[in-house]
Amino acid sequence: MTQCAEAYGAVTKDQYRDAMATVAAAVNVVTTDGPAGRAGFTATAVCSVTDSPPTLLVCVKRDSSVGEAFRANGGLCVNTLAPEHTALSNMFGGKTPSEERFAAANWTTACTGAPVLEGALASFDCRISSVVDVGTHAVLFCEVLHIGGGAPRDALIYVGRRYDSLPACVGT
C-alpha cells in the first residue's frame, strides 16, 4: 500500500469533496436530549451497518457545537427528511441557534429522550453502542431500538451541493 500512496500522491481535501459531491445521499436531522441537553444537526453521513443487531452509523464533526452532547447523552434519533423539509435541513446544517432549529418543526419524544420529527420519512430511535474517532469526525455506531414511519414517500436527497427530490418507488 505504501507504494500506491507514493505512486498516486496525496488526495487533497478539495479532490475528495468534489468527488463526494457527485454521490447522492439521503438527508437526516439527527437529534438527542438528556443530561447534556437537547441538540440536533443535519447529516448525510448516515448508513446502515447490519440488521443483526439492527445498527446504523452516524458521522459527526468532533469540533461542531453538537458533537459532545451526542456522546454524553448516549442516545439519538435519526429523522430521515422528505422534500418539504429542505428549509429545516438548512437550519439544522448551519449556524442557527439550537432553540430556533427546534422551533421550526413539531416533535414528539422517543424512549431515549431524543426528539422525533413529526412527518419524517422514517425515524430511528437509537442507543449509541460505540464511538470510533476517525480524523475530524466521530463515527457513532447506533443500535436501533424503535422505528417510526417507513411508508414509501418522496425522499429529499443532496447531490451536486444542492437538494433534489426522489420520487417514491412503489412496487417493483
Ligand SMILES: NC(=O)c1ccc[n+]([C@@H]2O[C@H](COP(=O)([O-])OP(=O)(O)OC[C@H]3O[C@@H](n4cnc5c(N)ncnc54)[C@H](O)[C@@H]3O)[C@@H](O)[C@H]2O)c1
Ligand atoms: N460528512 C460531513 O461532515 C458533511 C457532509 C455533507 C456536508 N457537510 C457540510 O455541509 C456544508 C456544505 O457541503 P456541500 O456538500 O455543499 O459542499 P462541500 O464541498 O463542503 O462538500 C462536498 C461533499 O463532501 C463531503 N464532505 C464535506 N465536508 C466533509 C467533511 N468535513 N468530512 C467528510 N466529508 C465531507 C460530503 O459528502 C459533501 O456532500 C459544508 O460545510 C460541509 O462541511 C458535511
Ligand SMILES: Cc1cc2c(cc1C)N(C[C@H](O)[C@H](O)[C@H](O)COP(=O)(O)O)c1[nH]c(=O)[nH]c(=O)c1N2
Ligand atoms: C446537507 C448537509 C449535510 C451535512 C451537513 C450540513 C448540510 C447542510 N453537516 C454539517 C452539520 O449539519 C453542521 O456542522 C451542524 O449543524 C453543526 O453545526 P454547528 O457547529 O452547530 O453550527 C454535517 N456534519 C456532520 O458532522 N456530518 C454530516 O453528515 C453532515 N452532513
